[in-house]
Amino acid sequence: MSEEKKMPQYSADSIQALEGMEHVRMRPSMYIGDVGTRGLHHLVYEVVDNSIDEALAGHCDIIKVIINEDNSITTEDNGRGIPVDIHKKEGVSALEVVMTKIGAGGKFDKDSYKVSGGLHGVGVSCVNALSESLTARVFREGKIWEQTYERGKSLAAVATVGTADHTGTVVTFKPDPQIFKQTLEYNYETLALRMRELAYLNKGITITIIDERNKDEKGEFIQDTFFSEEGLKEFINFLDESREAIIKDVISMEGEKNGIPVEVAMVYNTSFSENLHSYVNNINTQEGGTHLSGFRRGLTSTLKKYADSSGLLDKLKFDIAGDDFREGLTAIVSVKVAEPQFEGQTKTKLGNREVTSAVSQAVSEMLENYLEENPNDAKTIVQKVILAAQARHAARKAREMVQRKTVMSGGGLPGKLSDCSEQDPTLCEVFLVEGDSAGGTAKQGRDRNFQAILPLRGKILNVEKAMQHKVFENEEIRNIYTALGVTIGTEEDSKALNLEKLRYHKVVIMCDADVDGSHISTLILTFLFRYMKELIESGYVYIATPPLYLVKKGAKKSYAWNDDQRDRLMQEFGSGSSIQRYKGLGEMNAEQLWETTMNPEMRTLRQVTIDNGGEADRVFSMLMGDEVPPRREFIEKNAIYANIDA
Numbered sequence: 001m002s003e004e005k006k007m008p009q010y011s012a013d014s015i016q017a018l019e020g021m022e023h024v025r026m027r028p029s030m031y032i033g034d035v036g037t038r039g040l041h042h043l044v045y046e047v048v049d050n051s052i053d054e055a056l057a058g059h060c061d062i063i064k065v066i067i068n069e070d071n072s073i074t075t076e077d078n079g080r081g082i083p084v085d086i087h088k089k090e091g092v093s094a095l096e097v098v099m100t101k102i103g104a105g106g107k108f109d110k111d112s113y114k115v116s117g118g119l120h121g122v123g124v125s126c127v128n129a130l131s132e133s134l135t136a137r138v139f140r141e142g143k144i145w146e147q148t149y150e151r152g153k154s155l156a157a158v159a160t161v162g163t164a165d166h167t168g169t170v171v172t173f174k175p176d177p178q179i180f181k182q183t184l185e186y187n188y189e190t191l192a193l194r195m196r197e198l199a200y201l202n203k204g205i206t207i208t209i210i211d212e213r214n215k216d217e218k219g220e221f222i223q224d225t226f227f228s229e230e231g232l233k234e235f236i237n238f239l240d241e242s243r244e245a246i247i248k249d250v251i252s253m254e255g256e257k258n259g260i261p262v263e264v265a266m267v268y269n270t271s272f273s274e275n276l277h278s279y280v281n282n283i284n285t286q287e288g289g290t291h292l293s294g295f296r297r298g299l300t301s302t303l304k305k306y307a308d309s310s311g312l313l314d315k316l317k318f319d320i321a322g323d324d325f326r327e328g329l330t331a332i333v334s335v336k337v338a339e340p341q342f343e344g345q346t347k348t349k350l351g352n353r354e355v356t357s358a359v360s361q362a363v364s365e366m367l368e369n370y371l372e373e374n375p376n377d378a379k380t381i382v383q384k385v386i387l388a389a390q391a392r393h394a395a396r397k398a399r400e401m402v403q404r405k406t407v408m409s410g411g412g413l414p415g416k417l418s419d420c421s422e423q424d425p426t427l428c429e430v431f432l433v434e435g436d437s438a439g440g441t442a443k444q445g446r447d448r449n450f451q452a453i454l455p456l457r458g459k460i461l462n463v464e465k466a467m468q469h470k471v472f473e474n475e476e477i478r479n480i481y482t483a484l485g486v487t488i489g490t491e492e493d494s495k496a497l498n499l500e501k502l503r504y505h506k507v508v509i510m511c512d513a514d515v516d517g518s519h520i521s522t523l524i525l526t527f528l529f530r531y532m533k534e535l536i537e538s539g540y541v542y543i544a545t546p547p548l549y550l551v552k553k554g555a556k557k558s559y560a561w562n563d564d565q566r567d568r569l570m571q572e573f574g575s576g577s578s579i580q581r582y583k584g585l586g587e588m589n590a591e592q593l594w595e596t597t598m599n600p601e602m603r604t605l606r607q608v609t610i611d612n613g614g615e616a617d618r619v620f621s622m623l624m625g626d627e628v629p630p631r632r633e634f635i636e637k638n639a640i641y642a643n644i645d646a
Helices: 002-006 022-026 028-032 037-056 094-100 123-129 188-201 232-239 290-310 322-326 354-373 375-403 436-445 468-473 475-484 515-531 533-537 563-573 590-598 613-624 628-638
Strands: 062-067 073-077 131-140 143-150 159-163 168-175 206-215 221-226 251-257 260-268 275-280 329-335 429-434 451-456 506-510 541-544 549-553 556-560 578-581 605-607
Touching (some): 022 028, 028 037, 037 073, 037 188, 062 188, 094 131, 094 143, 123 168, 188 221, 232 251, 232 260, 260 354, 260 375, 275 613, 290 322, 322 375, 329 354, 375 468, 429 475, 429 515, 436 451, 436 590, 468 475, 506 515, 515 533, 556 563, 613 628
Parallel strands (some): 275 329, 429 451, 506 541
Antiparallel strands (some): 206 221, 260 329, 549 556
């Protein structure tokens, strides 16, 4: 009995009721996804979403985002300004209620906002709770109103600090280092990409982003202004810049169906991949949902009906599948829904059933009109569909070859794979290594218990330029499929990757630190992005980072991963120190490779993630496609100029 008494009692005292915004500070990832780089940038999006909501309601057309010198953020808009009068229920200014109460905001009043991104009332109050300091300045009723907060708590009541001749809201916040321990530094490119995306999705709004930390050659702050006149049509042209279109115009429409604003734009190109991007209230729904199902349904039924009636399918010996209509298609679907029901907190999949038929009707009407008015383009599209069906047929045979196990191949694993003894995939990792020489060193240096090595011979196929059956016929790619144990096709989707029998939960790309090595890494990443995206989305893909230099002096030795580290070590060791530059993994012995690149306790692995599907798609098609000028521009912009010691 005495043992029982010692147990803590579960009573009313055990139930914690947290005050104010403390719950957000205790579980920040619940509200913003994570507390790393992604969550840090998400704070900006939440504040900007409020300005976009103002714009959608027709009260704002200029938004400005400034990254200040100290990595704090200022957002400005010319909307109505957040109401500042006293809130009847709370007894304080409405501004304070919006800034300090979760579930507060105009989004819940159907008359204020018809549609909105931040519908669960989290938005700006969460940003406030996760900021070291935040100042809200409201221009309204001819006055300037201001309130300052610290970690979600107001420091004083809302006060007037001057007169105003315009309306709007200015919010300045500095993320809290107690929450964001990984980094507090904003990436200009990441924010600019999202602002560009918002400008395309909401035509007629001018969005400017300014970086006051850096200046250009003219001595002015780095900045970009985004404005779109035609919305999604321009967005498609931007995404497909490096692809060759096979129809003369972008097919687009905007309108309202069943009370739901729908905007669609699409174009067919010479590539063999399908690129669908979907948005709900400006939020990128990476996992799709009911609006994407509606698009697919509308596209397939309309094109199939047209193709059947055109007589072009008469000679085809097999049926056309839904997938065939989407090969070589780049499309964007954007819907505005008053009460979106997302599956999960992260808002990546839409669940509203009524959206499916609205989008399907809109797409059907748009396509019917286009095909009728442009018979030549219609014929080109149908021919592309027939080609895709033939390729799919060939790909199926090739795919079956990939997945077929023979008696001779010993359980179907490629002969070159040096497997590990551990059977639990969560503990196992496989290294995709460039060439047999590095593969040999890696095999000797690895931990055989949980590390497998798959050497790849030379450069694998550039899948961006190859038809699907050619990809599956490629020996090196077949080896990757069989080594990983993955197959193609799930119950829901015939093209999706089936990860049920995945043998490794870490797939590590390990290439030389030279130009060829970078090229091979990019080729492998292109293949994984186009054919094994689910691996990346599940967080299973990594890139190894072997050292660039070994600095030695007598018995002392140390590795360096960049030029700064090398110079620091040389200073530390003093004169007479020697440098070895590793141009390839084969230059290291097995022990060196283990202790620098493969040992889990010492190594640095970079996880591959997809932040923005549209941008990732654009970059891969630009880097691996045929067009040279955009590729040159990208390299020049992102290259670090160095004296090559070759």
